Amino acid sequence: MNRLENKVAIITGGAQGMGAAHVRLFVEQGAKVVLTDLNEEKGQALAAELGDNVIFVKQNVTSEEDWNNVLAITEEKFGQVNVLVNNAGITMAKSILDISLEEYRRIVDINQTSVFIGMKTVAPLMARSGGGSIINISSMNGLVAGAVGYTDTKFAVRGMTKAAAMNLAAMGIRVNSVHPGVIATPMVVQEDTKAAVETFSAQIPLKRVAQPEEVSNMVLFLASDESSYSTGSEFVIDGGLTAQ
Template sequence: MARLQGKTAIITGAAGGQGAAAARRFVAEGASVLLADVADEPGKALADELGESARFEHLDVSEQDEWPVAVRAAESAFGPVDVLLNNAGVLHFAELGETALADYERVVRINQIGTFLGMRAVLSSMPAGGSIINVSSVEGLGGMPFTIAYTASKFAIRGMTKVAAMELGERGIRVNSVHPGMIDTDMVRSLGGPEMNDHVGARVALKRVGQPDEIAQLAVFLASDESSYSTGAEFVADGGATATHSLSR
């Protein structure tokens, strides 16, 4: 039997990268998926590719009025929401002194507030046995230069996950955070292309960057009943980046 058979999921940031990989994997494992993103054309194209088990809904995760619309769309198409994958996120790369307040606020609104709004919005729909998966980062475990806003938002997601897990456990809803390292996506490539991937890959234990499907596989585990006793936990997939410290380099 497929690992997610009969489950309804909302995946944010689903039009590309990790989100698209997760959407493909979820559908392959039997889930029905609402693909949520601000990128309408690629989102609709992916929904068409995935067929009857997928629908696309425009969603700006930082806008609280759009979340109930997305939840209702998922319920109307597929039924109550069993899984929320809070994947949408942005990265701003700049020194502390060069980070404008507007840039900082934009990252926090999408990454942190979007995650908060998503968790809150699905509570009216999610039954016992539900799973909320919040995508943080290795920058939610340790800092990296030039990522003051991104790191702040990802640390916040880590903490919010633990609070939500404590509050929702009595309802049978699990909440966990995922902490990817450098993953080969358009967002990461925008920092420096293949040279950046080569540079980072050489610095981790597995000597390569990760692929979106490797994060998708972890999300499937957390969405499935296989992780039924995991909540408030941090699941790291970083090729060994956090297994060391600066003095080892």
């Protein structure tokens, strides 16, 4: 059974890592996908690999003009939008004493402001399509402390999700946040961090890091009609870390 049959999804930051895992699973489950990213080479390669039901659009998620362009291309190519996955984001492991104002504002723009622009821009077209699902990728650091800048913005995504869920419910649009813990993406398991990640894994109740596909399965559930009565909620995928 194709759980996303006849649905059109926009997935930001979809060229690699967790975003690419989301794109692959959505296509496998019958969706048409517009994947966006700044990494044109990887984005084009993934779209070419997955076939006619995927198109790549280069996008700066902090740009309202780029969001309007993504929507115009989506409507021209697929005619509707049913799902938005706000996946694009960055992190920076600096102390509040070391991070510059410019660096801080960059994290806020990419992790937080982009989610606001995306929801605001997509909602009218999604409503014309009969409603839909917005999935905002936060983090376990949207629930507990982590690096300054990253934690702040991921808490903000959690709050925006709840506010938007109330604003958009009457339009048939559901809004939920996903809170991954430590995920085995290339950035996390590269050689210079691999040993530290393995050591940290011992502190996780399930004694391992998650695979990207485990996050994608939750995102799939929220994109599908199976989650039709879930909105304004957090869905945590952290192996039990925040339950301790």
